[in-house]
Amino acid sequence: MIASLTETVHKRMTGLESSAMIQAKSLSKVFPATKKTKEVRAVDNVSFECQPHEIYGLLGANGAGKTTTLRMLATILEPTGGTATVAGYDIIEEPEKVRAHVGFLSTATALYGRLTAYEMVEYFGKLHGMEGEPLRRAIESLFDVLGMNDFKDRRCEKLSTGQKQKVSIARTLVHDPTVMIFDEPTVGLDVIASRTIVGFIRQCRDRGKTVIFSTHVMSEAEKLCDRIGIINRGRLLAEGSLAELRGRFGKEDLEDIFVEVVGDAP
Amino acid sequence: MSLRNIGVVYKKELLDSLRDRRTVISMVAVPLLLFPALTFGMGLLGATMMSRAKAEVPRVMVVGGEDSPHVVDALKKSSKLEYVPGTPDYVDEVVNKDVRAAIVIPPGFDAAAERGEYQTVTIDYFQNDVKSDLAEDAVEKVLKDYRLDLAKQLVGERGVPANLVDPFKVEDKNVAPPEKVGGSAIGGMLPYFVIILSLTGAMYPAMDLTAGEKERGTMETILTSPVSRTDLVLGKFLMVITASLTTALLSLCSMGVSFLLAKGMIDKLVAEHSPGVHYSVDPRGILAVLLMVLPLTVLFSATMLTISLFAKSFREAQTYLSPLTIIVIMPAVVALLPGVELNTRTALIPILSTSLVGKEIMAGNHPWGFIFLIFLSSCVYAAIALGAAVTMFNRESVLFRA
Numbered sequence: 001m002i003a004s005l006t007e008t009v010h011k012r013m014t015g016l017e018s019s020a021m022i023q024a025k026s027l028s029k030v031f032p033a034t035k036k037t038k039e040v041r042a043v044d045n046v047s048f049e050c051q052p053h054e055i056y057g058l059l060g061a062n063g064a065g066k067t068t069t070l071r072m073l074a075t076i077l078e079p080t081g082g083t084a085t086v087a088g089y090d091i092i093e094e095p096e097k098v099r100a101h102v103g104f105l106s107t108a109t110a111l112y113g114r115l116t117a118y119e120m121v122e123y124f125g126k127l128h129g130m131e132g133e134p135l136r137r138a139i140e141s142l143f144d145v146l147g148m149n150d151f152k153d154r155r156c157e158k159l160s161t162g163q164k165q166k167v168s169i170a171r172t173l174v175h176d177p178t179v180m181i182f183d184e185p186t187v188g189l190d191v192i193a194s195r196t197i198v199g200f201i202r203q204c205r206d207r208g209k210t211v212i213f214s215t216h217v218m219s220e221a222e223k224l225c226d227r228i229g230i231i232n233r234g235r236l237l238a239e240g241s242l243a244e245l246r247g248r249f250g251k252e253d254l255e256d257i258f259v260e261v262v263g264d265a266p
Numbered sequence: 267m268s269l270r271n272i273g274v275v276y277k278k279e280l281l282d283s284l285r286d287r288r289t290v291i292s293m294v295a296v297p298l299l300l301f302p303a304l305t306f307g308m309g310l311l312g313a314t315m316m317s318r319a320k321a322e323v324p325r326v327m328v329v330g331g332e333d334s335p336h337v338v339d340a341l342k343k344s345s346k347l348e349y350v351p352g353t354p355d356y357v358d359e360v361v362n363k364d365v366r367a368a369i370v371i372p373p374g375f376d377a378a379a380e381r382g383e384y385q386t387v388t389i390d391y392f393q394n395d396v397k398s399d400l401a402e403d404a405v406e407k408v409l410k411d412y413r414l415d416l417a418k419q420l421v422g423e424r425g426v427p428a429n430l431v432d433p434f435k436v437e438d439k440n441v442a443p444p445e446k447v448g449g450s451a452i453g454g455m456l457p458y459f460v461i462i463l464s465l466t467g468a469m470y471p472a473m474d475l476t477a478g479e480k481e482r483g484t485m486e487t488i489l490t491s492p493v494s495r496t497d498l499v500l501g502k503f504l505m506v507i508t509a510s511l512t513t514a515l516l517s518l519c520s521m522g523v524s525f526l527l528a529k530g531m532i533d534k535l536v537a538e539h540s541p542g543v544h545y546s547v548d549p550r551g552i553l554a555v556l557l558m559v560l561p562l563t564v565l566f567s568a569t570m571l572t573i574s575l576f577a578k579s580f581r582e583a584q585t586y587l588s589p590l591t592i593i594v595i596m597p598a599v600v601a602l603l604p605g606v607e608l609n610t611r612t613a614l615i616p617i618l619s620t621s622l623v624g625k626e627i628m629a630g631n632h633p634w635g636f637i638f639l640i641f642l643s644s645c646v647y648a649a650i651a652l653g654a655a656v657t658m659f660n661r662e663s664v665l666f667r668a
Binding site: 078113 | 271274275278281282285286482483484486487488489490491492493494662666
């Protein structure tokens with residue numbers, strides 16, 4: 001982990017990259033037409049930057065292009081236009097290095113039901129190249145911090161929703177990523193489980209990580225985000241801190257701002 | 267490609283699969299219980315029914331012959347037939363299976379025979395009814411013996427030596443070595459079983475590790491890890507092939523054990539059917555067949571992995587893979603047909619070639635040219651299938667098919 005950080009610092013010092021940990025440059029994704037569907041321009045020429053110690057929120061309705069944008073940043077999908085750098089690596093040129101520095105969490109990232117909580121986290125540690133004593137220490141510390149020791153040997157399929165969320169969090173954190181990507185992490189969760197996630201996102205920022213997360217819940221974005229990007233029909237329509245957005249649109253409530261931005265869109 | 271990462275993925279898939287009841291059932295329980303039960307259960311049942319049919323003394327009817335006591339006496343002397351008095355509706359009796367056969371003797375048979383006139387005795391029976399067929403055989407044998415005795419008696423009376431009627435004897439003798447006899451009998455079936463079992467063993471994990479993962483939402487989770495997609499698919503492929511080989515090996519072992527347990531019964535059956543023949547199977551032959559099947563298991567595992575990767579759900583994968591079973595069984599069955607021989611054309615048809623060469627190996631023949639050609643061509647097919655699996659796994663349109 002230290003080696004990878006040094007690498008990143010080196011890239012920045014040599015001026016090859018900007019200080020942003022995430023830098024999307026005209027990112028686009030077009031899903032080609034199939035027999036049943038027309039061509040879909042899911043993400044259209046989106047550019048933005050996220051800095052360390054910052055939570056960047058992508059705010060948009062369902063189908064606005066949030067998930068596709070985040071999946072491209074996590075290199076699960078490949079862009080059809082533009083590119084991005086994450087932790088200093090290009091998502092097209094070095095997708096495996098990008099993934100090594102990213103923790104990705106979404107409601108679609110389920111757990112292996114037949115593995116225990118410990119085995120699940122251990123497996124992802126190993127996939128990130130960790131072994132032996134350092135891996136064991138990393139897992140133990142995560143299990144202590146997240147209060148997971150009571151169910152560490154229980155199979156994931158037997159866990160409650162909240163416990164599953166904790167395992168997912170531990171899974172994304174085991175390799176101590178510098179960038180955290182959350183795709184609508186609180187969808188379908190109850191109040192308690194949502195609070196765990198929200199608290200965890202804040203902790204990530206406080207520990208100096210770069211955090212990007214998508215949501216369609218205005219209150220969540222208001223509470224958490226240092227900067228907000230409003231996305232609609234694949235295009236990033238407005239961007240800034242909450243104060244900046246309030247100033248620009250002359251409205252206090254984020255929902256009103258959102259409606260104005262999206263409502264004006266062609 | 268990183269061997270370490272492939273190993274990590276493989277170990278996890280193995281642990282995961284061993285905890286899955288359905289995989290364990292298809293990989294361990296089916297070969298250990300179902301197949302021997304089917305093979306030997308059906309075999310035993312067939313053999314029992316056959317020996318029961320043989321043990322039965324068939325009831326036959328003599329129709330006519332009131333004026334021909336000699337032929338009727340000769341028939342009645344045989345202990346292998348039970349006689350019932352003839353009735354006019356004897357055909358119905360045969361059709362209704364009240365009697366197994368009816369012997370129709372023409373009027374004045376004995377007298378006409380004395381005069382050396384040519385006559386016809388008819389045996390009415392129910393074709394393809396095993397018991398009726400056996401009765402017909404028995405009656406025919408008794409009549410043949412009587413015909414010979416009668417001929418000898420007639421030529422004797424005319425001062426001609428009796429052996430002119432029966433000038434020589436025919437004896438048949440098996441000269442093939444026992445392992446070749448056993449080999450061609452069992453050998454035809456063995457490669458067939460190994461091929462089918464390696465297919466069924468691979469089927470469940472191939473679906474579970476691809477379409478199953480998509481359905482459960484773990485595919486996206488695993489794709490967020492830095493391991494390359496090639497390493498991921500190769501780790502999964504190794505698991506599928508492990509299941510395939512385990513199923514095939516366990517089936518062979520359990521069949522071997524069942525064979526040994528039922529040896530007494532089989533020996534008895536063999537002694538009854540082909541006296542003097544000793545059946546044996548060369549274990550080296552079995553090993554050679556397994557080796558020949560190895561590239562086929564790679565072909566099956568990779569093909570099924572590719573196809574089920576395309577499916578969005580487990581059920582969809584099942585729909586795609588079911589026809590594949592028939593496609594695979596067809597050539598394996600064709601190889602069992604008489605007259606389908608190994609040649610340069612059949613040697614290039616996957617599955618059929620392996621089945622045919624397996625038959626040859628089990629019969630103790632080693633056509634090295636063909637063995638080499640078939641192994642090589644199967645390896646090429648397997649490599650193409652594996653290449654396709656890797657390519658598909660690298661395609662997001664397949665992984666995220668909407």
